[in-house]
Amino acid sequence: MKQFQYIRSVNQKAALTAITQEPTAKFIAGGTNLLDLMKRHVMTPERLVDINKLPLREIKEENKRLNIGALALNSTVAEQSTVMKRFPLLSQALNAGASAQLRNMATVGGNLMQRTRCPYFYDTTTPCNKREPGSGCSALKGFNRMHAIFGASEHCIAVNPSDMNVALVALDASVHVSGPKGDRIIQMQDFHRLPGDQPEKDTILDKNELITAVTIPPSTLTHNHYLKVRDRSSYAFALVSVAAGLELDGKNIRQARLAMGGVAHKPWRLKEAEQSLAGKPASIESFQQAAEIAMRGAKGYGDNDFKLKLAPNSIVEALKIASRI
Ligand SMILES: Cc1cc2nc3c(=O)[nH]c(=O)nc-3n(C[C@H](O)[C@H](O)[C@H](O)COP(=O)(O)OP(=O)(O)OC[C@H]3O[C@@H](n4cnc5c(N)ncnc54)[C@H](O)[C@@H]3O)c2cc1C
Ligand code: SF4
Structure with a gap:
């Protein structure tokens, strides 16, 4: 080192x-x-x-919003009673990540900022635009089984590896940051970026800005499930993951929230699929329709073509488990 x-x-x-x-x-x-x-x-x-040593570990409710300090440990957040009761998507997503030992060290701020797991990014003997801008993308024509099917560019097809980020996007969370120019609040949806021609930038955070907290607005989602599909049942990154949250009125869907992980350079919110579910009965037909809408524009790169089938199946499965139909 x-x-x-x-x-x-x-x-x-x-x-x-x-x-x-x-x-x-x-x-x-x-x-x-x-x-x-x-x-x-x-x-x-x-x-x-x-x-x-900064006092950023507290998890508290403020004006009905949940405020999670940036240094709160992934394990602490996952087991916190309000999170488990009112934001089970976040608890489930955190518990699906890494191992117990890692979750005991990893923080919320660090999880937000973790880098991609593209093997070429870690191998300094290979070209990688994210590590060395302008050097090329080895994954485009290389081994790209774990890579993106949405929002990629010719410069980078890597995915954001976090589970927590997928749940936070579905829950409409905000990221609070503090920098030399002052404080600002960034919507979780806008925090991570697509690669475009600057894949070296994962987020819109400035280099000198500190994440201080994440806040989550009150949730009315009554039925939730975080589904993670991976090569091993533990200690493996997602091939595809789905955060599914539903507010049900009897058997009808009043509101739906959907986001996917393992499919894009940022946690991938499925707004159009959510809208297609609102007002529909919670049924396999509605879920299949939503999955079809969600997959519009998806593109495989060879080794990851299987995700084109795995992703819609995972959306249907996550919704099925969440709604308990
Ligand atoms: C073997 C292994 C398996 C894993 N499996 C999974 C998995 O399945 N799912 C998953 O989601 N994650 C997984 N992880 C990733 C793990 O969740 C992250 O490593 C962890 O969340 C990072 O948090 P940290 O506090 O250790 O960050 P650090 O390593 O300390 O920092 C990571 C980055 O964040 C920046 N940073 C940290 N805090 C702040 C802050 N407050 N403000 C601004 N920048 C900040 C640092 O500068 C650095 O660039 C795995 C990791 C390992 C090693
Ligand atoms: S996909 Fe992105 S991270 Fe992977 S080699 Fe290409 S540029 Fe690098």
């Missing part, structure tokens, strides 16, 4: 000063992604700013 300077900040102001002073500096929280990337020379910051 390349040598680096380590600074432990005790307050937000000091953390922002320390990150701003060094152009390559990175915040470190649980370290479960960043340290792997540094050991493999994929990321080589000259300075790490440890934020673990």
